Amino acid sequence: MPDAAAGPSAEALLTRVPLFTGLGRVELARLAAHLEPVDVEPGADVIRQGDPGASLYVVERGVFAVLVSTAQSAETRVATLAAGEVFGEMALLTDEPRSATVRADTAGRLLRLPRDRFLEMLSREPGAFLAVTTTLSRRLAARNAAQIESEQYLGAALERALHDLPADRRAAVLDACVLDELSDDALRALFGAAADRVRTDLSTIGIHADGPTRAGLRSLRHRVQGSEGGAAFDVRVARVTERLIAGRGWDDALAVAAREAGHPQLAALLGQALRAVPPIEPESAYRWAGQLSDDDVLRDSDVALARAGALAARGEHTGASALLRRALGVALVSGDEPEALRLSEGIARVSEDAADAANGRVAPGGRAAGARMRRTWRAAGFVTATVLLVLVAALPGAASPSSFVALLGAAIVLMTSRLVPNFAAGLGLIAGWVLLGIAKPAEALGGFASKEWLFVLAIYGLAAATARSGVLFRAGLLFVSRLPQRLVWQATVLLATGVMLTPLVPSSTARASLTLPLTLAVAEALRLPERGRSAAMLGLGAWIGSGPLMFAFLNGSGTCLLAWGLLPDASRARFTWTAWLAAAAPLVIVVCGGALLLLVAMFRPERVERAPRERVDLQFAVLGPPSPREVAIIAILCLTVLGWIAAPWIGLDLATVALLGLLAAVAIGAFDTRAFQGLDWDFLLFFGVVLSIGKLAVTLGLDRAAAWAVGSLFTTWTPGPTVFVLAVAVISVGVRLVIEQDLTVLLGSLTLIPVAPVVGVDPWLVVIALLATSVAWFLPSQTPSYLLAQAASENRLFSHAQAQRFAVAWTLLTLLGLALCVSYWRWLGLA
Ligand code: CMP
Secondary structure, three states: OOOOOOOHHHHHHHHHOHHHOOOOHHHHHHHHOOOEEEEEOOOOEEEOOOOOOOEEEEEEEOOEEEEEOOOOOOOEEEEEEOOOOEEOHHHHHHOOOOOOEEEEOOOEEEEEEEHHHHHHHHHHOHHHHHHHHHHHHHHHHHHHHHHHHHHHHHHHHHHHHHOOOOHHHHHHHHHHOOOOOOOHHHHHHHHHHHHHHHHHHHHHOOOOOOOOHHHHHHHHHHHHHHHHOHHHHHHHHHHHHHHHHHOOOHHHHHHHHHHHOOHHHHHHHHHHHHHOOOOOOHHHHHHHHHOOOHHHHOOOHHHHHHHHHHHHHOOOHHHHHHHHHHHHHHHHHOOOHHHHHHHHHHHHHHHHHHHHHHOOOOOOOHHHHHHHHHHHHHHHHHHHHHHHHHHHHHOOOOOHHHHHHHHHHHHHHHHHHOOOOHHHHHHHHHHHHHHOOOOOHHHHOHHHHOHHHHHHHHHHHHHHHHHHHOHHHHHHHHHHHOOOOOHHHHHHHHHHHHHHHOOOOOOHHHHHHHHHHHHHHHHHHOOOOOOOHHHHHHHHHHHHHHOHHHHHOOOOOHHHHHHHHOOOHHHHHHOOHHHHHHHHHHHHHHHHHHHHHHHHHHHOOOOOOOOOOHHHHHHHHHHOOOOHHHHHHHHHHHHHHHHHHHHHHHOOOHHHHHHHHHHHHHHOOOOOHHHHHOOOHHHHHHHHHHHHHHHHHHHOOHHHHHHHHHHHHOOOOOOOHHHHHHHHHHHHHHHHOOOOHHHHHHHHHHHHHHHHHHHOOOHHHHHHHHHHHHOOOOOOOOOHHHHHHHHHOOOOOOOHHHHHHHHHHHHHHHHHHHHHHHHHHHHOOOO
16 A cells, blocks of 8 residues: 555645646656655755755645855745646756755755756657746746846947948858867858858958967857847757758767756767768767767667767776666657667676676777777678679579579578668669569569568557557556465566566567566565576566567567568468467476476575565556556557457458457547658568568479479488477577577578478477577677667566576477477377
């Protein structure tokens, strides 16, 4: 039950605070987890003028005085604050010291919100942003009135000093004074052909580009700034910055921003510079990122990575890693999966750097240059191989099947290089087929016109609708509040949670980003020692549930759907959602049970105490009862799964059932244009192309050719189903050491599925053997979702060494499971 302090009153208050009125229930409940109650005695100072700011405060009860003192005057009361009002926001926004002292007039209670969460809320919630800006604008209006007076006075003085120049040339000189340095590049970016004339005009009024430029520029700038006043000068600065950006003078623009603007603007501009084509040089980016604080860069992964690079180059690896973890936290809270992935890769890179530096292999910063060189060579190698393969495909007189194979090779090389996104390589493939006459446009785009593609589209849509409805968040809370006592059961529940989320959240990265922070919260609430035996068991249990078990469901992940799409028509028709589940279930049971036994045997956890409940109760109270939309989406999901189960009997196919589910989600408003735009279009386009590849390979007779080639190999000896399935699994484990997950499954399916009938097994067995072994983590960077799982748990649940030992055991367990299940599959008529 809620305690007296953070009980119903706190919950009612939170919904009334103007700052929070723009937040939905789910966001407010998320935020409530970070609000810490603070009791205050009468006369106590909550914040003192001049101190640095770290938190925002909401008055829950009591009366508070806002007091300002200046060099000339003692403390003056400027405002009085009561329940529901907020203070402490200014220092957080401006990064300047506290502008006032806030003292308790009476005894009271405050809710303290840490700076990161406040800024994160502002960046995501326009309503909250508006509430803050309204308050600040009122104060600004008063200041502006005073400024206009001084502007008029100083303007006259400046006019006298510059009156000899014609108006347009004077304007150019005034613009130039905004620059930090009168470099040729900067003047050209700013004035184009008129650059030389501006330089001459500047020297006429005594500012020479080759003289003590900075001092002269600075004094002119101060005069202009003084005469124009802050607001007009800001407009001038903005205009000059824009022109510098347009002329690609990023360093000059950043120098101006570093001097004139606040840290948030500098961070925003640096983000723009890093995303420009071509981007700013890393050394420059490091310089500017080094001037920012960690708090400034948390919401922009590019800038956070640049700052981490700057810190790592100075040898501050711990700081770099801590910064990236915080940025990852922000990305996870906002559900930004691609950014979370990039940040976890960054964390892995920083740890490698740190290990290298500790071993004395590279001087700090030396690695960056070496790595760039290696990347350039690697890219050149990949591009050459791609071009050669395309040329082979385009050789005059080449037969369609061989051109097809050469083009596919080119696309796979390009995808492995990661120089372009997968979808772009896929679209290139389609263009190649059509241009070389291998397929007509309708055949080349056949994958997109298939039920499989529609099915995947609908699945991703349903997953997006579910994630937006708040159902998952509520489920997570329920989970934390009902956790069983024993650690083994907790690990089981965490593992099962990941598995149960699988049909709802088909991306394993997204699942890992949901369950691992939850597991970390559990471990923290139970006060488990970091990377101790118990924490490792919980963390690895959660990872297994959210990642490697994806083969349990037909829509367990994009990879799973991709393999399904590559099955021959007969197998695909046979493997409906339920048939897949039934055929995969024994393997899932063997590896789940086995994994739990292994975890207990390897980590031998101790007994622990229950987690405190007050905070979860407050979160539940804020969340309130399930909204009609949540109830509706739960009903839609249940009906969709029932529809999949009943599909063969009601004469519908999986795609139509999923599409009906998605349309229902559209009807209740859970899947709107924003959700549609937020779908993983990179994967969806890539998936369409992969389906076309499978269909074209069959049209061109490549499956028969492969089967014939292998059949002739097996004339004297044909492997039995068990040996074959194990061979596929071992090949997959080996290939995964060099090639990424989707490509392994794509290549494995294309080459091994045609062999299955020769050996006398259903092609689905090839697919399940590939999928069960396709999530690997022997090396930290093998699987993105593993990297994310480790980073999302802030490396505090398990170390990579612990996970690596478990990876070996897990792989052996999977091989054993596959071997054991062959008799079951034979019984099903699949072997
Ligand atoms: P900050 O500068 O972080 O710390 C002192 C806080 O007092 C400030 O944020 C505002 O929240 C608050 N404050 C400052 N001036 C006023 C004012 N004139 N009226 C109301 N609140 C104020």
